[in-house]
Amino acid sequence: MSIKTVDVDKLAAATGNMYETVAILSKRARQVAMHTKAELDEKLAYFEGFDQELEDPRFQEEQSRISLEYEKRAEPTEAAIDQFLNGEVYFREATPLTDDF
Numbered sequence: 600m601s602i603k604t605v606d607v608d609k610l611a612a613a614t615g616n617m618y619e620t621v622a623i624l625s626k627r628a629r630q631v632a633m634h635t636k637a638e639l640d641e642k643l644a645y646f647e648g649f650d651q652e653l654e655d656p657r658f659q660e661e662q663s664r665i666s667l668e669y670e671k672r673a674e675p676t677e678a679a680i681d682q683f684l685n686g687e688v689y690f691r692e693a694t695p696l697t698d699d700f
Contacts, residue, residue, distance in 0.1 A: 605680060613683070614690075620683075623690045628679040639669050 610624075611617040642665050646658060673681070682688050 603677070609684065610680070623688065624676070624679045624683060627682065627688050628675040631678045632675040635669065635672065635675065639665070 614620045
């Protein structure tokens with residue numbers, strides 16, 4: 600995994616506040632990670648019913664291939680930052696509650 604530098608001023612420019620940007624990025628990275636895990640679990644669920652056949656090298660190769668495919672993907676944080684910089688992340692500012700009765 601290579602290290603990429605990110606212009607923090609460019610990140611903060613979208614929200615005007617670096618802390619808000621970090622909160623948005625962390626939530627998006629969590630969403631990406633959950634989606635990726637669900638996708639991987641769905642693909643590996645196919646192999647659950649084959650107890651005896653799991654000894655077969657073809658099944659092991661297929662499981663390894665699927666696992667390696669997901670290991671090569673970008674980290675969720677990196678994907679979230681790229682999506683944020685490309686304007687693909689929707690966020691909105693929460694409206695404060697007022698005590699007007």
